[in-house]
Amino acid sequence: MKEQTKKALRCEIGFTLLALGVLVAVILNIWVGSANISVADVFKILFTDAFEGDAVNTIVWDLRLPRLCAAALLGGALGVSGYLIQTYFRNPICSPFELGISSGAKMVLAFCTVVVTNFLGGMSGVSMVLASFVGSLISMGFVLLCAGKTKNMAILLIIGIMIGYICSAVTDLIITFAKQEEIVNLTFWSMGSFSGTDWKDVAVIAGFVLTAFAGTLLLIKPIGAFQLGEGYAQSMGMNVRLFRVLVILLSSLLSACVVAFAGPVSFVGIAVPHLTKLIFNTSKPSVILPGSFLLGALFCLICDLIARTIFAPTELAIGTVTAIFGAPVVIAMLLNSRRKSA
Amino acid sequence: MTRLSAHDLSVGYNKKVLIGGIELEIDAGEVVTLIGPNGAGKSTVLKSITRHLDLLGGTVYVDGEDAKSLTFRNFATKFSVVLTERLKTERMTCEEIVAAGRYPYTGFFGKLTQGDREIVAESMALVGASELADTPFEAISDGQRQRILLARAICQQPQIMVLDEPTSFLDIRYKIELLGVLRRLATEKKMSVVLSLHEIDLAAKISDKIVCVDGDRVLSAGTPEEIFRGDTVRRLYGLVRGDYNLLFGSVEMEKPQGTSRVFVLAGGGAGISVYRALQRRGIAFSTGILSENDVDYQVARSLATSIVSVPAFASVGEEDVARAAEETERAGALLAACRKFGETNARAEQLIALAERSGIPVYSSAAEVPEGSTEEGKDAE
Numbered sequence: 001m002k003e004q005t006k007k008a009l010r011c012e013i014g015f016t017l018l019a020l021g022v023l024v025a026v027i028l029n030i031w032v033g034s035a036n037i038s039v040a041d042v043f044k045i046l047f048t049d050a051f052e053g054d055a056v057n058t059i060v061w062d063l064r065l066p067r068l069c070a071a072a073l074l075g076g077a078l079g080v081s082g083y084l085i086q087t088y089f090r091n092p093i094c095s096p097f098e099l100g101i102s103s104g105a106k107m108v109l110a111f112c113t114v115v116v117t118n119f120l121g122g123m124s125g126v127s128m129v130l131a132s133f134v135g136s137l138i139s140m141g142f143v144l145l146c147a148g149k150t151k152n153m154a155i156l157l158i159i160g161i162m163i164g165y166i167c168s169a170v171t172d173l174i175i176t177f178a179k180q181e182e183i184v185n186l187t188f189w190s191m192g193s194f195s196g197t198d199w200k201d202v203a204v205i206a207g208f209v210l211t212a213f214a215g216t217l218l219l220i221k222p223i224g225a226f227q228l229g230e231g232y233a234q235s236m237g238m239n240v241r242l243f244r245v246l247v248i249l250l251s252s253l254l255s256a257c258v259v260a261f262a263g264p265v266s267f268v269g270i271a272v273p274h275l276t277k278l279i280f281n282t283s284k285p286s287v288i289l290p291g292s293f294l295l296g297a298l299f300c301l302i303c304d305l306i307a308r309t310i311f312a313p314t315e316l317a318i319g320t321v322t323a324i325f326g327a328p329v330v331i332a333m334l335l336n337s338r339r340k341s342a
Numbered sequence: 343m344t345r346l347s348a349h350d351l352s353v354g355y356n357k358k359v360l361i362g363g364i365e366l367e368i369d370a371g372e373v374v375t376l377i378g379p380n381g382a383g384k385s386t387v388l389k390s391i392t393r394h395l396d397l398l399g400g401t402v403y404v405d406g407e408d409a410k411s412l413t414f415r416n417f418a419t420k421f422s423v424v425l426t427e428r429l430k431t432e433r434m435t436c437e438e439i440v441a442a443g444r445y446p447y448t449g450f451f452g453k454l455t456q457g458d459r460e461i462v463a464e465s466m467a468l469v470g471a472s473e474l475a476d477t478p479f480e481a482i483s484d485g486q487r488q489r490i491l492l493a494r495a496i497c498q499q500p501q502i503m504v505l506d507e508p509t510s511f512l513d514i515r516y517k518i519e520l521l522g523v524l525r526r527l528a529t530e531k532k533m534s535v536v537l538s539l540h541e542i543d544l545a546a547k548i549s550d551k552i553v554c555v556d557g558d559r560v561l562s563a564g565t566p567e568e569i570f571r572g573d574t575v576r577r578l579y580g581l582v583r584g585d586y587n588l589l590f591g592s593v594e595m596e597k598p599q600g601t602s603r604v605f606v607l608a609g610g611g612a613g614i615s616v617y618r619a620l621q622r623r624g625i626a627f628s629t630g631i632l633s634e635n636d637v638d639y640q641v642a643r644s645l646a647t648s649i650v651s652v653p654a655f656a657s658v659g660e661e662d663v664a665r666a667a668e669e670t671e672r673a674g675a676l677l678a679a680c681r682k683f684g685e686t687n688a689r690a691e692q693l694i695a696l697a698e699r700s701g702i703p704v705y706s707s708a709a710e711v712p713e714g715s716t717e718e719g720k721d722a723e
Binding site (some may be wrong): 231 | 429448
């Protein structure tokens with residue numbers, strides 16, 4: 001019993017700290033930037049009309065706020081989709097990015113962007129998400145087809161990486177034959193960034209991400225059972241086939257959202273679920289799912305802050321920053337799991 | 343009524359039938375064990391019963407109802423399993439693993455009620471693993487893991503428990519404990535237990551019924567007494583070298599080759615260790631004068647080239663000593679494993695005296711028997 005209260009306490013402390021962290025990161029994201037705005041002014045802008053019509057007002061309300069909302073929501077989406085994929089394959093070393101799912105989304109989206117902008121003008125946010133969702137499902141389908149043929153996780157990961165290469169190559173091909181102005185956009189986007197998000201985008205992101213996240217919360221019980229392996233899960237009365245389909249759809253939708261609005265973002269999907277388990281010292285989905293969402297949001301807020309301020313006014317690609325912070329975590333994970341199995 | 347029955351079952355992988363025509367009947371409170379060589383299809387049969395593999399033909403009935411018609415959840419309240427696949431968990435305590443067994447009974451979000459918690463604690467106590475509740479599953483030994491998995495299966499409160507080789511990786515103490523718990527579940531809680539085992543000796547001791555699975559068919563099924571009569575085990579496992587003693591459930595190695603080089607005077611259990619020592623050194627031997635209800639006789643049957651024996655409870659007569667003397671002379675050496683002689687084997691003393699008189703070497707332990715020299719000596723003569 002003592003152990004249980006200790007665990008509950010750890011949970012409460014963990015969530016409080018994460019929430020505080022997100023709050024601080026949000027404030028920092030509004031405050032820090034190439035335009036100098038004092039903290040006091042930030043609060044005035046947010047809560048009074050004092051700066052109505054001023055440039056700083058626009059900067060905070062139309063640039064920084066939507067951008068940080070996008071970073072937080074998409075970061076959460078990355079964390080959750082990574083967790084879902086890791087649960088599905090029962091392997092801590094995979095995420096939509098590693099399995100080529102993000103690259104598939106990127107490919108289809110690039111294709112659609114080039115085709116649609118040539119014939120119809122720009123693409124709307126929703127259609128971008130749908131295009132990359134289709135792309136996610138295509139490469140996910142291919143990965144699953146391979147998963148049916150081999151039970152070997154290492155081979156599956158390699159296949160995923162190969163799919164990633166193929167899709168990236170095709171994307172490059174598309175970009176090569178795109179028009180000059182599209183190239184600039186596509187290249188920038190294919191590197192990944194949260195910049196240029198407006199409130200309309202945020203609404204679409206929130207719609208998709210929050211719906212999908214709510215969907216995953218409904219799967220808490222089966223996810224927990226699935227942790228014991230497919231055989232046990234089925235023997236405990238779970239419809240494994242239905243569960244698998246739902247997990248695939250949800251994680252693809254989440255990662256598709258990220259790709260549509262921020263481009264492919266590496267390492268968050270792998271590192272965040274693992275870090276969350278480390279923080280809470282449990283793998284209970286009822287804790288890890290919301291935990292991954294919060295930590296993903298925090299992680300991306302901080303990374304985005306670094307990306308846009310460290311070499312300001314030059315902005316870094318978000319992938320650059322997440323990789324620098326995420327890669328060491330992955331390496332530590334690999335070494336740790338190696339030590340455990342040895 | 344029969345709790346679980348299988349009628350004309352065909353099982354296999356990828357639509358290819360491995361074993362066909364399986365008939366099984368299991369009552370409440372019965373332990374049924376599948377035995378058979380590696381790769382014979384024991385797991386395939388079990389997985390087909392638990393719906394982990396699609397049936398390729400036939401029907402499984404649970405309480406007279408077709409198992410196929412049960413929902414996943416209903417099925418889970420009737421069956422629970424202990425599988426061979428090794429559990430890969432991350433940061434889960436043993437209690438959490440056991441509690442997972444409550445899955446078919448908990449609500450949409452899987453929250454445990456007080457009643458559920460009591461059942462979890464009870465299940466852990468039943469397998470003697472209460473003190474492991476807060477320990478991470480990764481941190482415990484194989485034997486403890488198997489107990490936790492058994493507790494999980496108990497926690498699911500099934501009518502039928504299916505276990506695939508639950509004793510692999512376990513040392514002898516855990517084996518006995520685990521099978522003891524299964525036997526108790528069957529006898530006290532009227533649970534039906536179906537399992538596969540490699541240890542045929544243990545199978546004979548805990549099972550009400552034994553099913554021999556051999557490659558493409560079920561060789562035979564019946565009570566342990568029926569199955570272990572005759573040479574079913576030798577046939578089932580294709581045992582050509584070595585022997586399996588059904589009475590003791592013990593394994594003997596291959597009989598040493600060649601003609602007997604020493605006659606072992608044994609009886610009352612004194613011979614067994616000598617026989618085994620001679621076998622290890624590859625020295626062929628004959629033995630006597632054994633009563634047929636002597637423990638030595640059981641092992642001698644597997645290891646000795648020839649045995650001079652008398653019927654059970656009969657006393658050793660003059661002619662038996664003569665036969666033994668003949669054997670001794672042919673072997674060219676005598677090993678007296680026992681030096682204590684009572685009323686029934688008083689005549690054995692005669693044999694030693696006889697050997698000493700005719701200059702045949704008399705040893706008192708297997709180590710004294712020279713390496714191959716007897717044979718060479720005989721050749722020289």
